[in-house]
Amino acid sequence: MIKLSKIRSEYKSTYRTAVIAFVLICLVMSILCMQYYNKLQNTLKEENSGYMQEISTQMSTNVNKNIIDNFSVLGTIGTVLQSSNVVSFSQLETVVLEQQKYWNYQKVMLIDENGVAFDYEGKTVSLNNDEYLQNAIVDRKPSMSSSQVIDGKDCIVFAIPLNGVVIEGNKILALAASYDLSSFDKILAMTAFEGRGYAHIVRADGTVVIRSSSKNASQTGYNVLNSLKNSQIKDNKTMADVQVDIANGKSGQIEYVLDDTHEYMTYTPLDMEEWSLLTFVPVSVVNAKSELLLQVTLILCGFITLAFSLLIVFLIISFYRNKRKLENIAYVDIVTGGYTIQRFYEIAHETLKKSTDIQYALVYINIEKFKVLNEEFGRDACDNVLQGIENGIGASLNANECMGRLYADNFCVLIEYKNEKLLAPRLEQWYKSCADDIKLRGFAWLPLIMEFGVYVIDNNAMGMPYIVDRAKLALTETTKELRGKLRYAIYNEDLRRHLLREKYLEDMMENALDNKEFQVYLQPKFFTQSEKIGGAEALVRWESALDGMIYPDEFIPMFEKNGFIITLDLWVFELVCKTISKWINAGIEPIKISVNCSRLHLKNPDFLDRYCDLQTKYNIPPKYIEFEITETAVFEDVSYLTETIKKIHSMGFGCSMDDFGSGYSSLNLIQNIPVDTLKLDKVFFHTEEKNLLRTESIVGSVISMSKALSMQTVAEGVEELAQVNMLKKLGCDYIQGYYFAKPMPIGEFEKLAYNHIIEDVGESE
Numbered sequence: 001m002i003k004l005s006k007i008r009s010e011y012k013s014t015y016r017t018a019v020i021a022f023v024l025i026c027l028v029m030s031i032l033c034m035q036y037y038n039k040l041q042n043t044l045k046e047e048n049s050g051y052m053q054e055i056s057t058q059m060s061t062n063v064n065k066n067i068i069d070n071f072s073v074l075g076t077i078g079t080v081l082q083s084s085n086v087v088s089f090s091q092l093e094t095v096v097l098e099q100q101k102y103w104n105y106q107k108v109m110l111i112d113e114n115g116v117a118f119d120y121e122g123k124t125v126s127l128n129n130d131e132y133l134q135n136a137i138v139d140r141k142p143s144m145s146s147s148q149v150i151d152g153k154d155c156i157v158f159a160i161p162l163n164g165v166v167i168e169g170n171k172i173l174a175l176a177a178s179y180d181l182s183s184f185d186k187i188l189a190m191t192a193f194e195g196r197g198y199a200h201i202v203r204a205d206g207t208v209v210i211r212s213s214s215k216n217a218s219q220t221g222y223n224v225l226n227s228l229k230n231s232q233i234k235d236n237k238t239m240a241d242v243q244v245d246i247a248n249g250k251s252g253q254i255e256y257v258l259d260d261t262h263e264y265m266t267y268t269p270l271d272m273e274e275w276s277l278l279t280f281v282p283v284s285v286v287n288a289k290s291e292l293l294l295q296v297t298l299i300l301c302g303f304i305t306l307a308f309s310l311l312i313v314f315l316i317i318s319f320y321r322n323k324r325k326l327e328n329i330a331y332v333d334i335v336t337g338g339y340t341i342q343r344f345y346e347i348a349h350e351t352l353k354k355s356t357d358i359q360y361a362l363v364y365i366n367i368e369k370f371k372v373l374n375e376e377f378g379r380d381a382c383d384n385v386l387q388g389i390e391n392g393i394g395a396s397l398n399a400n401e402c403m404g405r406l407y408a409d410n411f412c413v414l415i416e417y418k419n420e421k422l423l424a425p426r427l428e429q430w431y432k433s434c435a436d437d438i439k440l441r442g443f444a445w446l447p448l449i450m451e452f453g454v455y456v457i458d459n460n461a462m463g464m465p466y467i468v469d470r471a472k473l474a475l476t477e478t479t480k481e482l483r484g485k486l487r488y489a490i491y492n493e494d495l496r497r498h499l500l501r502e503k504y505l506e507d508m509m510e511n512a513l514d515n516k517e518f519q520v521y522l523q524p525k526f527f528t529q530s531e532k533i534g535g536a537e538a539l540v541r542w543e544s545a546l547d548g549m550i551y552p553d554e555f556i557p558m559f560e561k562n563g564f565i566i567t568l569d570l571w572v573f574e575l576v577c578k579t580i581s582k583w584i585n586a587g588i589e590p591i592k593i594s595v596n597c598s599r600l601h602l603k604n605p606d607f608l609d610r611y612c613d614l615q616t617k618y619n620i621p622p623k624y625i626e627f628e629i630t631e632t633a634v635f636e637d638v639s640y641l642t643e644t645i646k647k648i649h650s651m652g653f654g655c656s657m658d659d660f661g662s663g664y665s666s667l668n669l670i671q672n673i674p675v676d677t678l679k680l681d682k683v684f685f686h687t688e689e690k691n692l693l694r695t696e697s698i699v700g701s702v703i704s705m706s707k708a709l710s711m712q713t714v715a716e717g718v719e720e721l722a723q724v725n726m727l728k729k730l731g732c733d734y735i736q737g738y739y740f741a742k743p744m745p746i747g748e749f750e751k752l753a754y755n756h757i758i759e760d761v762g763e764s765e
């Protein structure tokens with residue numbers, strides 16, 4: 001069957017969708033997260049860089065301030081010296097000692113025109129006679145030395161020009177002060193970045209002026225920039241660019257890697273001409289905090305992505321689950337566990353649409369008297385039986401076939417069809433599996449009778465309900481029996497045409513009666529011996545304005561199904577009453593007319609009342625009217641029928657049994673039924689065998705038995721002289737047949753029976 005593979009593929013597609021959604025969401029979220037991460041990383045980098053610049057600037061400000069302070073203190077000392085007319089070192093000592101509390105120089109020195117330095121005691125001090133001294137002496141500009149060792153201490157020397165000071169014959173041209181470098185350490189030390197940063201002061205060419213004393217400072221040579229020449233720089237810059245920047249007094253920042261060192265270097269120009277401050281911070285220290293932040297962000301992003309994707313996957317799966325649940329409600333028959341009819345229609349329709357090379361048939365299954373089973377064994381038990389049918393038949397279907405339950409005990413099965421020869425054993429096998437299942441459940445409900453209506457589908461595009469209708473229609477036709485327990489019929493077009501015609505007539509019948517399309521014909525009954533008219537039967541005709549003459553064999557069975565026969569019979573009866581009344585009024589002895597009385601009337605115990613009303617209305621003596629009741633009606637309930645016939649008699653009407661011999665009636669039964677007349681059916685005279693002798697013996701025995709029961713006999717359907725002669729010999733009372741006359745319009749009958757048409761002189765209406 002189609003069921004399992006279908007469900008499996010539905011599951012597969014659900015999970016495929018879920019996985020695709022999961023991957024897509026992860027991908028999109030990852031991209032978004034990465035973008036966010038990069039943005040954050042850049043922002044943090046910028047922020048860090050800004051922070052480092054800020055620290056550098058702050059530091060350079062401090063350095064500048066320190067230098068300015070030193071120069072200004074030195075300037076003050078110079079002014080004091082120039083104004084105090086000091087001429088000897090001993091005088092100088094007094095002044096210096098007095099002033100000393102205002103400065104924190106290591107040593108204050110006087111420089112003569114030759115660049116020789118004296119301390120205030122007049123001792124010479126050895127100084128590197130560098131450019132800076134020349135600046136002060138010759139160029140008369142304040143200037144500063146690089147670091148140098150004086151009295152065993154690292155210092156730098158500030159120098160300013162002096163005017164007109166001569167001490168003990170030495171022409172003093174500059175004042176200098178050595179400044180302990182360790183005092184700069186405080187300014188160059190960095191508390192930020194866990195104290196891991198450090199700073200150098202360098203000249204424009206990169207040579208160190210003041211080197212950081214921090215133990216974290218990486219070892220460089222005399223020229224810092226040269227030492228970094230081989231480093232890798234990460235910011236689209238080369239060391240040469242940096243050197244140019246520094247030489248031009250610009251500020252900037254680089255990230256460089258050299259051997260094990262990975263640091264940021266920020267360079268900031270100082271006020272001192274051609275000096276720059278270089279600050280260094282290890283990248284790991286700067287990034288430590290932001291890295292943590294980034295890691296947390298990354299983890300959070302990952303977590304959110306995962307949670308979001310899982311949520312979506314959960315939503316997709318639960319959506320499909322709910323959908324499947326709803327589908328189950330709509331698609332799964334709760335009684336059988338198989339398909340509902342809607343689902344069956346869908347799948348069958350799909351199958352038919354797809355296949356062009358396979359011939360399919362739809363089998364409609366009905367179980368006879370399932371209602372009885374329901375009442376006897378209860379609903380639950382019968383639901384189990386239906387389940388058994390679904391399972392039994394379902395198991396025998398191939399991959400292209402399917403079944404569903406229409407309602408109650410009616411199933412539809414779509415099968416591949418080759419020919420009837422192969423179909424019949426299949427139906428038998430289905431029957432067997434169902435019967436076995438019922439037996440297994442221990443129901444004493446056998447024999448099971450199943451009906452299969454088969455429609456070999458000739459138009460795959462037809463709507464499923466129509467296809468099912470045709471399969472169902474097949475069952476209204478004569479069915480074929482297999483072993484007496486299952487019946488089947490295959491739909492054909494004639495059947496459909498017949499049903500369409502029936503429907504057509506049904507739609508027209510009411511109007512036809514109003515439009516006087518129905519007519520009553522009379523067929524005379526002849527005395528067998530004298531061959532004179534001794535009675536007549538009223539037979540209805542439908543002369544349709546559109547379709548011409550329609551005979552009762554076509555419409556009476558249908559009217560019996562839809563109940564219209566009741567109206568029509570009464571209409572015929574009324575016309576018969578009118579006719580008899582007309583004859584009476586014309587002063588003619590009326591011929592007895594028999595009317596057919598459908599078995600449908602008999603179901604109503606009071607049906608005679610309406611006949612009586614009409615008879616009274618037209619004031620007809622009842623002896624002129626006889627009811628014909630068909631044999632099949634007779635044997636349904638003998639005692640009830642007997643009562644009815646008695647009632648007919650009590651009202652004065654005659655009563656005959658129609659079509660005797662056509663069904664199962666037996667002579668035995670007839671003796672208990674008090675009819676006046678027995679009408680021998682046409683079958684006696686229309687047999688295939690032309691053996692008159694055999695007919696004679698059967699008809700003879702019926703006639704003699706009738707005589708014994710004081711019943712009269714009418715032979716119907718007599719068409720040949722030989723039959724007439726035989727009936728004369730056997731003593732049959734009347735003959736009604738084409739041999740003498742066919743049914744005819746009333747006027748014609750009157751001409752035949754009374755030699756002229758009888759005008760209505762109309763005493764009654």
Ligand code: C2E
Pocket residue numbers: 523538539540551552553556565568569572596597598628658659682716717718719736737738739743
């Ligand atoms: P039925 O009651 O057995 O009527 C006799 C039928 O046999 C009539 O057919 C008549 O035309 C036909 N018949 C008479 N003699 C011969 C003959 O020699 N050869 C052949 N082949 N046929 C002969 P009709 O008129 O077509 O009626 C058919 C059936 O329709 C009637 O069978 C009766 O059962 C039913 N029917 C007709 N009119 C009425 C009616 O008003 N009410 C009811 N309930 N049934 C009616």
Ligand code: CA
Pocket residue numbers: 537596628658
């Ligand atoms: Ca009849």
Ligand code: CA
Pocket residue numbers: 658659679681716
């Ligand atoms: Ca008859």
